[in-house]
Amino acid sequence: MKTLLTTLFLSIFSFSALSTHIMGGEIIAENNGGNDYNVLLTIYRDTIGIPTDINQDFSVFDDSGNNIMNFSMTMDLSANHPIFGFQNGSLLPFFPYGVEIYFFSKTITLPGTGEYTITWDKCCRNGAIQNLIDPLSNDMRLYTTVTVDPSQTNSTPYFMVKPVMYLPVNTPWQYNPLPYDVNGDSLSWSLGAPHQSSSSPTGSAIPGYTAPPSDPSGMISIDPVTGTISWTASLLGNWVYTVICEEYRNGVKIGEIRRDMQFIVLPSGNLPRFMNFDKIPTENGYYFWDIEPGQYSELRLMASDLDVNDNITFEAFGEPFILNNPLSFSQQATGVGNQIETMLSWTPTTAEIKEDPYLVVLRLMDGSYMMDEALFIRVKKSITTMGILDEQVQLGKIFPNPSRDVVNIPLNINESGNVNIKFFNIYGQLVLEKSDYFNIGNHMVLLPNDLPAGQYTVSVDQESKHLGNQPIVIIK
Numbered sequence: 134m135k136t137l138l139t140t141l142f143l144s145i146f147s148f149s150a151l152s153t154h155i156m157g158g159e160i161i162a163e164n165n166g167g168n169d170y171n172v173l174l175t176i177y178r179d180t181i182g183i184p185t186d187i188n189q190d191f192s193v194f195d196d197s198g199n200n201i202m203n204f205s206m207t208m209d210l211s212a213n214h215p216i217f218g219f220q221n222g223s224l225l226p227f228f229p230y231g232v233e234i235y236f237f238s239k240t241i242t243l244p245g246t247g248e249y250t251i252t253w254d255k256c257c258r259n260g261a262i263q264n265l266i267d268p269l270s271n272d273m274r275l276y277t278t279v280t281v282d283p284s285q286t287n288s289t290p291y292f293m294v295k296p297v298m299y300l301p302v303n304t305p306w307q308y309n310p311l312p313y314d315v316n317g318d319s320l321s322w323s324l325g326a327p328h329q330s331s332s333s334p335t336g337s338a339i340p341g342y343t344a345p346p347s348d349p350s351g352m353i354s355i356d357p358v359t360g361t362i363s364w365t366a367s368l369l370g371n372w373v374y375t376v377i378c379e380e381y382r383n384g385v386k387i388g389e390i391r392r393d394m395q396f397i398v399l400p401s402g403n404l405p406r407f408m409n410f411d412k413i414p415t416e417n418g419y420y421f422w423d424i425e426p427g428q429y430s431e432l433r434l435m436a437s438d439l440d441v442n443d444n445i446t447f448e449a450f451g452e453p454f455i456l457n458n459p460l461s462f463s464q465q466a467t468g469v470g471n472q473i474e475t476m477l478s479w480t481p482t483t484a485e486i487k488e489d490p491y492l493v494v495l496r497l498m499d500g501s502y503m504m505d506e507a508l509f510i511r512v513k514k515s516i517t518t519m520g521i522l523d524e525q526v527q528l529g530k531i532f533p534n535p536s537r538d539v540v541n542i543p544l545n546i547n548e549s550g551n552v553n554i555k556f557f558n559i560y561g562q563l564v565l566e567k568s569d570y571f572n573i574g575n576h577m578v579l580l581p582n583d584l585p586a587g588q589y590t591v592s593v594d595q596e597s598k599h600l601g602n603q604p605i606v607i608i609k
Contacts, residue, residue: 155176156178157176157392158177159391159393164286167242173238174191177296195249201244204241221236227498229501245281247281251276252276256273263371264342274335274336289389292310294450299399301402303348304366306364310362322360322377327342345372346368358419364396369400374393405503405504407436407495420506422508425512425575430575431576440499445464446464447463448462458481486514528593529543536605536607538582539581540579540582542593548573548595549570550570550595552600554592555594565584586607587607
């Protein structure tokens with residue numbers, strides 16, 4: 134497998150030394166007060182291309198298309214990326230081949246009220262790109278638009294999740310860049326054509342661009358609610374695409390960011406996957422975790438990879454992780470092959486209650502490929518989906534019942550300690566047992582099982598205290 138990947142890699146990048154090192158990038162603008170904006174350019178490059186220039190040039194256009202400003206930035210190699218945390222020039226981890234991240238930042242002062250477009254160009258694109266007619270003749274135009282209004286602060290949105298470049302062919306796959314706006318403005322995302330420079334401030338869509346090729350059962354698309362990109366790639370090779378995020382306030386568009394990137398499709402391989410993610414409660418097809426302020430809560434999920442020699446790593450992204458009282462994530466090996474148990478844990482306060490749910494992205498990585506899942510978290514009073522009636526009820530209603538493969542067990546733990554969950558068959562024989570340590574608070578235990586069809590009793594104990602019994606039916 135690795136030899137085949139290497140051969141393909143050399144073939145895919147055979148034009149790189151003759152063209153560019155840049156695989157993609159994005160520009161954002163953060164308001165620093167008044168008309169001052171910190172402009173951040175992030176670019177991604179393959180390590181076999183030409184070196185990255187330490188100076189980059191930018192232009193600013195007003196809403197009439199007039200070029201009102203030009204400025205330059207110089208790379209600071211000692212700086213760390215303000216969003217992703219990597220030092221300038223670092224290799225991004227968990228990719229099969231070298232991808233580096235570089236960034237440039239500078240504070241500029243915009244003239245006054247109005248919409249501005251900040252642009253950057255770089256020639257030329259990778260000659261190996263297959264969904265452009267003549268990629269070596271196309272440069273890359275990155276831009277962001279931002280509205281300056283002295284009566285209210287406004288920064289552009291930004292992507293919270295670093296890009297993914299590699300994926301296997303003929304395999305359903307997901308990736309979520311997770312746009313986020315610090316001002317709470319409404320966001321709308323879509324997929325679009327990459328741009329090249331032209332007389333327009335935003336450049337122009339590259340003529341002849343086509344969407345990356347897809348299996349008919351998994352056309353490339355972006356979910357309008359979560360921003361998750363789903364794709365079953367049907368051909369090997371390099372494919373360029375653009376994620377567009379538009380920002381609205383009171384129904385009026387006030388900004389836009391774009392991520393122009395390449396996907397590199399490699400021979401078939403296995404993705405790391407959650408084993409029981411689909412057992413989380415859903416609403417309208419989206420996954421929701423409801424938790425109560427003032428209560429410690431955990432969500433534990435199992436993950437594995439069919440490639441038994443792969444090590445799985447778990448990361449999570451989203452607004453809850455940047456709050457003063459943040460959500461946290463962790464993982465631990467289960468001792469069964471490369472299987473891991475992932476955990477989200479949080480004790481939100483009433484300050485974290487909000488009308489709209491938090492959107493978080495959960496990412497699994499195996500050193501070659503990555504797989505994302507989107508989860509909504511609601512912090513609110515009176516949780517009913519947990520099946521917990523009050524503080525005295527420590528074992529909530531187990532669901533689904535009947536259950537096919539995963540059993541959801543809601544727990545309300547009053548004292549931290551070890552909890553034992555046991556399944557007994559109709560003869561009173563112990564057929565399944567799980568023991569783990571739980572902190573005080575609400576927990577949703579998602580327990581996979583391969584029990585034969587039949588009737589069982591679930592018994593839950595904490596130390597010497599019995600929390601309750603419930604019957605359950607397993608079907609196959």
